[in-house]
Amino acid sequence: MGAAKKAIYYLFHPNELRSIIQWKVWHEPVHRRDPSKETPTEKACFHYLELTSRSFAAVIQELNPELLMPICLFYLVLRGLDTIEDDMTIDIKDKEPLLRNFHEFMEQDGWTFDKNGPNEKDRELLVHFDNVVTELKKVKKPYYEIIKDITIKMGNGMADYALNAEHNINGVNTIPEYELYCHYVAGLVGEGLTRLFVTSELANPQLLVRMDLTESMGQFLQKTNIIRDVHEDWLDKRRFWPKEIWSKYVDKWDDLFAPEHREKALQCSSEMVLNALKHADECLFYMAGIRDQSVFNFVAIPQSMAIATLELVFRNPAIFQRNVKITKGDACQLMMESTQNLRLVCDVFRRYARRIHKKNDPRDPNFLAISAQCGKIEQFIESIFPTQDPKKIAAGQKAANEPGMDTMDAVFLVISALSTLALIGLLMVGLAWFMGARMDKLFNNLDQALGGSVRSPAPVLGGHEEL
Amino acid sequence: MVSEKKPELGSVMVIGGCGFLGHHVVRLLLRDYTCAVSVVDLRCTRNRRPDSDAVAYYEADITDAEKLESIFAKAKPDVVVHTASPPAQANDSVSHALFKKVNVDGTATVVKACQRTGVKALVYTSSASVMSDNRSDLINADERWPVIRGKDQSEYYSETKAAAEELVLAANRASESPNLLTCAIRPSGIMGEGDTMVLYHLINIYRQGRSNVQVGDNDNLFDFTYVENVAHAHLLAARALLLTAASKTIPLDHERVDGEAFIITNDSPVYFWDFARAVWAAAGSPHGTEHVRVLPRGVGMVLGALSELFFWAIGKPPTFNRQRIIYSCMTRYYDISKAKKRLGYKPLVPLDEGVRRSVKWTLEQEHMKQQ
Numbered sequence: 001m002g003a004a005k006k007a008i009y010y011l012f013h014p015n016e017l018r019s020i021i022q023w024k025v026w027h028e029p030v031h032r033r034d035p036s037k038e039t040p041t042e043k044a045c046f047h048y049l050e051l052t053s054r055s056f057a058a059v060i061q062e063l064n065p066e067l068l069m070p071i072c073l074f075y076l077v078l079r080g081l082d083t084i085e086d087d088m089t090i091d092i093k094d095k096e097p098l099l100r101n102f103h104e105f106m107e108q109d110g111w112t113f114d115k116n117g118p119n120e121k122d123r124e125l126l127v128h129f130d131n132v133v134t135e136l137k138k139v140k141k142p143y144y145e146i147i148k149d150i151t152i153k154m155g156n157g158m159a160d161y162a163l164n165a166e167h168n169i170n171g172v173n174t175i176p177e178y179e180l181y182c183h184y185v186a187g188l189v190g191e192g193l194t195r196l197f198v199t200s201e202l203a204n205p206q207l208l209v210r211m212d213l214t215e216s217m218g219q220f221l222q223k224t225n226i227i228r229d230v231h232e233d234w235l236d237k238r239r240f241w242p243k244e245i246w247s248k249y250v251d252k253w254d255d256l257f258a259p260e261h262r263e264k265a266l267q268c269s270s271e272m273v274l275n276a277l278k279h280a281d282e283c284l285f286y287m288a289g290i291r292d293q294s295v296f297n298f299v300a301i302p303q304s305m306a307i308a309t310l311e312l313v314f315r316n317p318a319i320f321q322r323n324v325k326i327t328k329g330d331a332c333q334l335m336m337e338s339t340q341n342l343r344l345v346c347d348v349f350r351r352y353a354r355r356i357h358k359k360n361d362p363r364d365p366n367f368l369a370i371s372a373q374c375g376k377i378e379q380f381i382e383s384i385f386p387t388q389d390p391k392k393i394a395a396g397q398k399a400a401n402e403p404g405m406d407t408m409d410a411v412f413l414v415i416s417a418l419s420t421l422a423l424i425g426l427l428m429v430g431l432a433w434f435m436g437a438r439m440d441k442l443f444n445n446l447d448q449a450l451g452g453s454v455r456s457p458a459p460v461l462g463g464h465e466e467l
Numbered sequence: 468m469v470s471e472k473k474p475e476l477g478s479v480m481v482i483g484g485c486g487f488l489g490h491h492v493v494r495l496l497l498r499d500y501t502c503a504v505s506v507v508d509l510r511c512t513r514n515r516r517p518d519s520d521a522v523a524y525y526e527a528d529i530t531d532a533e534k535l536e537s538i539f540a541k542a543k544p545d546v547v548v549h550t551a552s553p554p555a556q557a558n559d560s561v562s563h564a565l566f567k568k569v570n571v572d573g574t575a576t577v578v579k580a581c582q583r584t585g586v587k588a589l590v591y592t593s594s595a596s597v598m599s600d601n602r603s604d605l606i607n608a609d610e611r612w613p614v615i616r617g618k619d620q621s622e623y624y625s626e627t628k629a630a631a632e633e634l635v636l637a638a639n640r641a642s643e644s645p646n647l648l649t650c651a652i653r654p655s656g657i658m659g660e661g662d663t664m665v666l667y668h669l670i671n672i673y674r675q676g677r678s679n680v681q682v683g684d685n686d687n688l689f690d691f692t693y694v695e696n697v698a699h700a701h702l703l704a705a706r707a708l709l710l711t712a713a714s715k716t717i718p719l720d721h722e723r724v725d726g727e728a729f730i731i732t733n734d735s736p737v738y739f740w741d742f743a744r745a746v747w748a749a750a751g752s753p754h755g756t757e758h759v760r761v762l763p764r765g766v767g768m769v770l771g772a773l774s775e776l777f778f779w780a781i782g783k784p785p786t787f788n789r790q791r792i793i794y795s796c797m798t799r800y801y802d803i804s805k806a807k808k809r810l811g812y813k814p815l816v817p818l819d820e821g822v823r824r825s826v827k828w829t830l831e832q833e834h835m836k837q838q
Contacts, residue, residue: 354686361755362744368819371745372735375688375800379736382607383802390611397613 016329023332027339029062030294044131045072052079052122059301064294066200069135070143071298074192076125076132077106077151080113083126085158089117092162099159103151106133142199150192157184171239171253175275178242179219182226186218193299202292213289216282217299223276224306227269227313231257232323245271257320265320270366273314273356277373280307281380284349288342288384300338304348308334311352315359346381353377474706476502477587480544482529482577483508483551484522487661488592488654490514491698492548493522500702505542507535508551514661529573532580539584546705549577549635550592554664555624559784563623570627574634582644588708589635589647590701595655595690595730595801596622597629601790604687604798610728610805632728639726648708648725652700655732655801659694659821660828666746670829673747679758681740682767683796688736690800693821696814700731703810722809729806733818736800745819749826767792 010017035043049072050057060072084090084098094115098105105111110130116123125132136144161167161184172178194214197203207213226233226240233240239253249268250256256265283303290296308326313319326334337344353374360370479496483489484506496504497520504522511524525538529551551573553565574591581589599605600615601622614633620626632651639649658665672678707724718724737745747754762770771789778785806812816824 357738357741358685360741362741362748362752363755367748368737368741368745368822369817371737371741372818375736375738378688379607379800379802387606388604388608388612390608390613394613397615397619 010329013327013329016327016333019329019333019336023336027336030297031062031064031068033061033065033068041131041134042069044128045069045076045135048076048125048128048131052076052125055302055305059298062294063298064200064202064292067143067196067202067295070139070147070196071193073132073136073139074147074150074196077102077136077147078154078189079122080106080126080129080132081151081155081158083116083120083122084113085162087116087120089120090115095162096159099155099162102155103148105129106136106148106151109133143196146192146195146199150188154184154188157188171243172241173243175242175244178240178244181240182219182222183215186222187215188218190214190218197290197292197295202290202295204289204291207286207289213282213286216279217286217303220276220279220283221302221306223272223279224309224313227272227276228309228319228324230269230319231321241268241272245275262317262320266315266317267364267366269313269319270315270360270364270370273310274366274370274373276310277356277370277377280349280353280373280377284342284346284377284380284384287345293339296342297339300345301335304334304338304345305331307349307352311355311359314356315361315364343385346385350378350381473499473501476500476702476705476709477545478503478505478543479546479548479705480505480507480539480542482506482547482549483592485511485514485524486550486552487659487663488657488694488697489548489550490661491659491694492550492701495695495698495702497522499699502546505538505544507538529576530568532576535576535580536583539580539586543584544586546588546590546709547577547581547586548590548592548701548705549574550701552592552628555622556664558623566624566627570624570631571634574631578634578638578649581647582638582641585644586647587712588705589638589649590704590708591632591635591649591651592697592701593632593635593651593653593728594625594628595653595732596625597632597653598730599625599799601625602793602797605800606798607800607802608730609802610730636726636728646712648712650704650708650724650726651728652697652704653728653730654692654697654700655730655799656689656691657694657697658691659825662694662825662829665691666825666829669743669746670750670826672743673750673752678743678747678752678754679760680762681759682762682792683739683764684761685738685740687739687796687798688800689739689742689798690732690736691742691818692731692733693814693816693818693825695816695821696733697731699815700729700806700810700812703812704729707810724809727805727809729810729812730801730803731806731812732801732803733814733821734803734807735814735818737818739795739797742822745822746826749823750830764792764796767796 033046035046038046046061049060053060053075056075060075061068063071081099081102084095084102087095090098098113105113106129111133112129113126114123116126136147139147161181172181191211191214194203194207194211198205198208230241234254234257241256243253246253246256246268248271249264250261255261256268287296287300287303290299305326308330312324312326316324318324334348337348357371357374360367360374364370476496479500479502481489481492481496481504484493484504485508489506489508493504493506493516496502497516504520505525506522507525507527507529509526509528511526515524516522523542525542527534527538529535551569553562553569555566556562578589580586597614597620598608598612600619605612614629616626616629620629632653635649635651638644638647641647656665704724711718711723711725744752744756768789771787771792774787775785775789803812
């Protein structure tokens with residue numbers, strides 16, 4: 001958008017502009033990194049973090065100092081892996097050992113990698129990876145072990161996918177395959193993060209017992225991205241929507257993008273949205289286990305963005321024609337609501353669940369299942385923040401059965417309040433009079449203001465006295 | 468299911484076994500359990516199983532104590548599932564008398580017959596409506612919510628269901644017959660094959676071209692339950708009661724089934740008008756929501772009052788009234804954790820599948836009538 005176009009847009013969307021200004025002006029990070037105390041390699045790491053991540057750079061830098069560096073490095077290591085996996089100019093023979101042994105390279109002092117193609121967007125990170133290696137050595141042992149463990153799992157997963165010719169030609173087939181893919185790209189990251197949160201005592205250790213909740217966090221984010229990016233991925237000849245789902249609606253994958261199949265494509269996308277929405281309540285449950293404000297913000301912001309994105313892509317034909325994303329104003333509003341407490345995040349989820357339900361179309365074969373899924377989100381929120389209290393309802397019932405009581409109580413309450421006020425008023429007036437206040441003057445003035453019906457010399461007297 | 472051994476229930480009697488819910492209970496008994504099945508109903512012609520299923524049918528009025536006891540003596544049930552109840556449609560004094568007679572007096576007779584003939588387990592079909600005052604919302608309500616009785620209960624039908632539930636639960640381990648264990652199932656919004664109420668009315672609305680009006684904002688969640696799931700819950704409860712009867716000790720409070728009421732739903736509340744639209748879509752409606760006009764609740768209430776006034780003036784019962792408006796704007800959904808934990812209940816059929824099956828059946832019935 002050009003500046004003029006932007007100005008016009010915000011003229012008609014003042015709320016969004018307000019949200020942006022509010023966020024920019026009033027957002028006070030829980031923690032702020034202090035560059036003056038950082039080593040040059042630390043600074044370099046944050047430089048590459050900002051270079052490689054649009055969405056995570058800000059929230060990572062506001063993390064609790066205990067986890068600031070470990071999570072920044074965790075991100076950079078995974079980004080490094082991703083940059084190798086993504087690069088189609090690297091031969092698979094070279095790529096496979098690079099991916100599988102990445103956890104060893106990241107322990108070698110001075111290790112860098114400059115074999116990425118010139119167009120690989122994050123190649124700079126690997127060219128200067130020695131900075132990351134240096135900083136990784138300083139990370140506390142338990143945190144380092146977690147980072148390393150996930151790097152091994154992720155590297156092997158990526159190598160398996162790279163070698164899987166079927167996957168590379170045809171994409172994902174079944175729903176379990178789709179969820180396994182999401183596990184490798186997002187579920188594993190979630191696993192690492194949860195372990196970091198619990199090890200640093202910033203989250204409830206129960207989260208390690210309920211790893212399915214962590215998995216849902218990752219699945220929810222990744223599935224949302226896959227739905228949103230369908231057009232971009234189609235242009236890149238990549239397909240992540242499972243055949244098991246889209247083949248119910250169209251015969252060929254490309255048909256999904258043909259205007260004549262638009263309604264079928266929309267129905268297909270709503271099944272994809274339904275499939276993602278089933279994780280929403282578990283995401284809220286997970287967030288209830290976070291004990292640190294900065295960690296809460298870190299996990300809640302992407303989740304709020306995801307439910308808002310699901311609402312945006314739901315029954316939206318534009319996703320088959322171009323990239324869609326939530327507006328900056330909405331994003332700022334969501335960030336504000338996601339950096340306070342679980343209750344507000346629940347409000348966000350309920351608001352967007354209701355918007356999804358409003359867009360739902362009865363002709364869609366997934367209509368009632370989507371309605372039920374939105375209902376499930378609302379019901380889950382009720383289970384953690386109940387609106388009704390059975391004890392109060394039962395008490396209200398009893399009170400209603402003895403009607404005289406509470407009306408009489410109310411009358412007595414009002415009478416006693418009024419008489420207290422009257423008494424205090426009288427006391428004050430009496431005290432004022434006792435101390436020499438001229439009440440007569442007041443009443444005469446009042447009388448005059450009302451038209452002077454009472455004849456009295458008082459005004460004249462008053463006047464003289466004042467002179 | 469085939470390889471697994473079917474659980475045993477001994478001799479089971481289904482009262483109202485030719486009715487809407489009752490005949491599904493009979494169907495599930497034959498499908499999922501090992502047992503002998505007998506049925507008591509006012510008439511045993513409709514919804515009757517083929518003779519090959521060996522169900523013993525007895526025609527009787529459940530308020531006839533003598534007749535009922537003689538049938539009990541003959542069938543010797545271990546388990547009684549009491550589903551009989553008149554349809555809750557009408558609201559005049561004649562139907563009130565019927566509600567009282569069947570629901571309260573009939574249930575009292577059934578309880579007596581159970582106590583006198585050594586029945587081990589009695590499962591009673593109550594209703595989730597016993598917790599509703601028909602005005603206030605019920606938001607994720609569970610069994611801790613109070614039962615609404617007396618003058619707070621504006622629906623006489625619900626009052627009689629609550630009274631009957633009280634009778635049944637009071638009979639649990641009662642001194643007259645300490646071996647009889649009882650419990651109550653409170654289903655919400657039953658629909659399914661054989662239903663002549665919820666679906667029938669909804670499909671009529673669509674046929675009359677009235678599916679284009681929505682009262683209220685449609686953010687109110689409501690629980691509808693597919694009949695097979697309700698039947699399933701009854702039998703889980705019966706089984707739990709038999710297991711309790713067989714054990715020497717009284718179960719812990721948080722595990723108890725005997726003497727308890729259980730709310731049963733499909734465990735998937737949906738927005739009120741979404742349910743109606745799903746039914747209409749299944750019935751062939753070509754509409755989305757573009758043609759829908761939203762009537763705010765307040766306006767609806769005024770129109771309802773005017774309608775009541777008009778019909779009062781001409782001396783007829785109103786077809787459209789404020790209660791209708793209230794129902795369609797009311798939030799009424801339940802938390803069924805208790806049934807999940809203690810009965811091991813989980814709906815067998817998801818809601819959308821239940822709607823598809825039920826609407827298909829309703830349309831087939833219409834088709835048969837036309838021919």
